[in-house]
Amino acid sequence: MQQMPHEQLVAYQLALEVARWVRATRWPAGEAALKDQAKRAADSVVLNIAEAVGSQGGNRRKHFNYARGSAMETSAVLDLLDFRDGAARQQQLRRVVAMLAKLE
Numbered sequence: 001m002q003q004m005p006h007e008q009l010v011a012y013q014l015a016l017e018v019a020r021w022v023r024a025t026r027w028p029a030g031e032a033a034l035k036d037q038a039k040r041a042a043d044s045v046v047l048n049i050a051e052a053v054g055s056q057g058g059n060r061r062k063h064f065n066y067a068r069g070s071a072m073e074t075s076a077v078l079d080l081l082d083f084r085d086g087a088a089r090q091q092q093l094r095r096v097v098a099m100l101a102k103l104e
Contacts, residue, residue, distance in 0.1 A: 004050075005053050005054075006049055006050040006052075006053035006054070009049065009053065009099075009103075010095075010099060011049060011067075011095075011096045011099040011100055011103070012046065012049045012050065012053075014092045014093075014095055014096050015042070015045040015046045015049055015067070015071065015093075015096050016046050017092065018042055018045070018074065018089050018092050018093060018096075019039075019042035019043055019045065019046050021085075021089055022035075022038045022039055022042045022074070022089075023039060023042075025083065027081075028081065031081065034077055034080060034081065037073075037077055038074055038077040038078070041070045041071075041073040041074040041077065042070070042074045044066065044067070044070035045067045045070045045071045045074065045093075045096065048063045048064070048066040048067035048070065049063070049064070049067045049100070051063045052064045052067065052103070061104045064100050064103050064104045065100075065104060067096075067100055068096075068097050068100045068101065068104075071093045071096045071097050071100070072093075072097060074093055075090050075093045075094070078090050078093075
């Protein structure tokens with residue numbers, strides 16, 4: 001099966017992995033609001049990368065910029081909590097941010 005153009009980007013693949021991890025991870029009791037924030041931010045990274053690839057000019061840059069901001073927001077949520085493999089996810093997000101900076 002042929003991939004969509006955005007699915008070929010390593011940044012998209014990493015962002016998707018992080019977003020799925022955020023959804024699957026068991027969060028501490030009392031942190032429902034942070035989990036919701038992290039889910040929305042992580043989902044935004046994935047969705048904005050896909051939208052950027054399908055856009056041109058200023059819209060392309062705008063969506064890559066949104067994706068970068070959401071990746072940083074997701075990382076900030078992980079700063080607030082101590083997950084066993086949170087540092088590995090933050091490293092993935094750092095890679096995503098670096099790659100998106102080059103795509104803008």
